[in-house]
Every structure is written in structure tokens, then in C-alpha cells.
Amino acid sequence: MKYDLQLCIGSRLRRLSRIADGHFRSKLSEFNITENQMTILFVLSKMGKVEQGKIGQSLILERSTVSRNIKLLEKQNYIKRTSDYRPEIELSKEGTELVQTLIPLWEETMDELISKLGEDGLTHLTALENSFN
Amino acid sequence: MKYDLQLCIGSRLRRLSRIADGHFRSKLSEFNITENQMTILFVLSKMGKVEQGKIGQSLILERSTVSRNIKLLEKQNYIKRTSDYRPEIELSKEGTELVQTLIPLWEETMDELISKLGEDGLTHLTALENSFN
DNA sequence: ATATAAATGTTGTATATACAACTTAGTGCT
DNA sequence: AGCACTAAGTTGTATATACAACATTTATAT
Numbered sequence: 001m002k003y004d005l006q007l008c009i010g011s012r013l014r015r016l017s018r019i020a021d022g023h024f025r026s027k028l029s030e031f032n033i034t035e036n037q038m039t040i041l042f043v044l045s046k047m048g049k050v051e052q053g054k055i056g057q058s059l060i061l062e063r064s065t066v067s068r069n070i071k072l073l074e075k076q077n078y079i080k081r082t083s084d085y086r087p088e089i090e091l092s093k094e095g096t097e098l099v100q101t102l103i104p105l106w107e108e109t110m111d112e113l114i115s116k117l118g119e120d121g122l123t124h125l126t127a128l129e130n131s132f133n
Numbered sequence: 134m135k136y137d138l139q140l141c142i143g144s145r146l147r148r149l150s151r152i153a154d155g156h157f158r159s160k161l162s163e164f165n166i167t168e169n170q171m172t173i174l175f176v177l178s179k180m181g182k183v184e185q186g187k188i189g190q191s192l193i194l195e196r197s198t199v200s201r202n203i204k205l206l207e208k209q210n211y212i213k214r215t216s217d218y219r220p221e222i223e224l225s226k227e228g229t230e231l232v233q234t235l236i237p238l239w240e241e242t243m244d245e246l247i248s249k250l251g252e253d254g255l256t257h258l259t260a261l262e263n264s265f266n
Numbered sequence: 267a268t269a270t271a272a273a274t275g276t277t278g279t280a281t282a283t284a285c286a287a288c289t290t291a292g293t294g295c296t
Numbered sequence: 297a298g299c300a301c302t303a304a305g306t307t308g309t310a311t312a313t314a315c316a317a318c319a320t321t322t323a324t325a326t
Contacts (some may be wrong), residue, residue, distance in 0.1 A: 147283095151283075151284090154283090185274080185275075186273085197276075200274095200276060200277085201277095204276095219275070220275085
């Protein structure tokens with residue numbers, strides 16, 4: 001055996017992502033929103049009015065994942081979209097307000113995680129990302 | 134804004150895990166097996182005959198996830214389990230053979246990923262894990 | 267020994283993700 | 297204009313995951 005099976009990079013990253021998600025999710029329990037949807041709202045908050053496809057490009061999410069999330073967010077009136085086949089998406093007033101509510105919670109979670117990861121943690125994470133690109 | 138929204142540790146780890154999974158998955162296309170199931174088979178290969186719950190403890194997987202995967206693996210005769218309420222699980226002959234087939238493919242993928250991550254990559258990953266524990 | 271509590275397994279529900287198939291729209295070529 | 301090609305959105309299917317509800321088994325307390 002060249003490597004120990006415990007070293008599997010796939011299962012380790014899956015686990016890390018489950019842990020991080022759990023932290024964010026625990027802050028979201030009172031909102032009818034998932035971590036992933038929060039991320040999409042944040043991206044929209046940054047990008048303003050954009051084609052749906054841009055969201056996936058920005059987060060490297062599959063088209064279908066974006067499509068379904070957009071539908072869920074629209075159902076809750078957090079986003080508006082034009083009726084084109086390739087719609088343009090933007091936050092609604094409610095969505096903008098929700099983002100303002102979520103940001104402090106998100107920041108708390110980031111504080112929590114960064115205090116766990118330590119100063120170097122983010123550096124390690126960035127290093128991993130850079131090598132994967 | 135205390136942090137840039139792009140820094141979100143949750144979405145970044147989700148993305149890293151999607152990338153790594155993609156590498157493993159591309160090697161598994163000819164097998165009727167997922168990355169996660171492969172990991173479970175590998176754990177069983179290490180642990181021998183164990184209670185189902187030990188699998189989840191080892192991989193930090195939810196009971197329900199383990200339960201469903203065990204069912205899928207049993208359907209393909211890769212594992213055997215006792216008929217108790219808390220069954221003991223072990224690889225079948227087919228499962229053991231599959232593991233032997235998968236190990237070289239898994240090693241190739243690990244080589245690929247490690248060549249991307251570089252020497253320090255694994256160190257970074259380990260550092261992240263240690264701080265999350 | 268029996269009742270209660272704790273641990274574990276299963277199942278239902280909802281989202282996340284990948285991938286394939288299909289739809290629709292836009293582009294370029296002739 | 298008409299046709300082929302491409303890009304993007306949607307939907308279906310299957311697994312991954314979380315969480316809740318429920319079932320079963322084991323442990324504990326009296």
C-alpha cells in the first residue's frame with residue numbers, strides 16, 4: 001500500500017466541509033435558508049443584477065444546482081428574476097434585508113471557525129485552493 | 134464588512150471537496166460505486182468485521198448515511214452483515230476483490246491530487262483537520 | 267426484575283451535487 | 297432566411313447529508 005487509506009483526500013475534504021457547514025447551519029436554524037442559499041444571496045449582494053449563469057461560474061456550482069436554488073429563493077421572495085429563458089437575477093428588497101441580517105451571523109461563524117483554525121488556518125486553506133486551480 | 138464574502142470557509146471547503154470528489158469519481162465510472170461507498174469499503178477492509186456504528190464513528194458519517202450505503206453495498210453483494218438489529222458488517226469475497234481492484238485506481242488519484250497539492254498540500258490539509266478537531 | 271434512559275438502526279423529508287436528457291435561445295455559415 | 301452548432305436553463309434520477317421521528321436493543325437505576 002502506497003498510502004494509508006485514512007489519508008484519502010476525498011473523504012477528508014468531505015468531512016471538513018461537513019464540519020464547517022454544521023457551524024454555519026446552526027446559525028441559520030431560525031431562517032428558512034440553507035448554507036448554500038446563503039452563499040448565493042451573498043454573491044448576489046456583491047454582484048447586483050446578473051445572469052443566472054454567472055452565479056454558478058462564481059461559485060463553481062453546477063447549473064442544475066443553481067437553477068433549483070434560485071427557484072427556492074424566488075419562492076421565498078428573496079430574489080427577483082426576469083422572465084427570459086436566461087433570466088437576470090437580483091436580490092429583492094426582502095433578500096437585501098435578509099443579507100443584512102445574515103451578515104453578522106455569518107461573521108460570528110467566521111470568527112468561530114477562524115479561532116479554531118488559527119492564524120495559519122486560512123493560509124492553509126488558501127494554499128489548498130491555489131494548488132487545486 | 135469584517136470579512137470579504139468570498140472568504141466564506143463553508144463554500145470554499147464545499148468547493149474543494151467537490152473538486153477532489155470529481156477526481157475520484159472519474160476513476161470509478163466503470164464501477165457501480167460512489168466515492169463514499171469506496172471509502173466505506175476501504176474502512177471495512179482495514180477494520181475487518183465491525184459493528185455498523187463503528188463505520189460512522191471512523192468516518193464521522195451520520196447513522197442514516199451509513200445505513201443507506203450499507204444497504205446499497207449489500208445489494209451488490211460487496212458486504213455481508215449479520216441479521217441482528219445492530220449488525221456486524223464485513224466485506225464479502227466480492228467486496229474484498231473489489232477493494233483490491235480499486236486500490237490502484239485510488240492510488241493513481243491520490244498521486245494526481247498530491248501532485249497538484251504539492252508536498253505541503255497534505256501538511257496544510259492535516260493542519261486544517263487538526264484545528265477542527 | 268422491571269421500568270426508564272441511552273444508544274443504535276431505519277425511514278421520511280428536504281436540500282446538495284453530479285450527470286444525462288431535453289428545451290430554448292443565440293451565433294455563425296451558407 | 298434556413299440550418300447546424302453552441303451555450304444556458306430545466307428536469308429526472310441517484311447518492312450524500314442533516315435532521316426528525318420512530319423502532320429496537322442494551323444499559324442503568326431502583
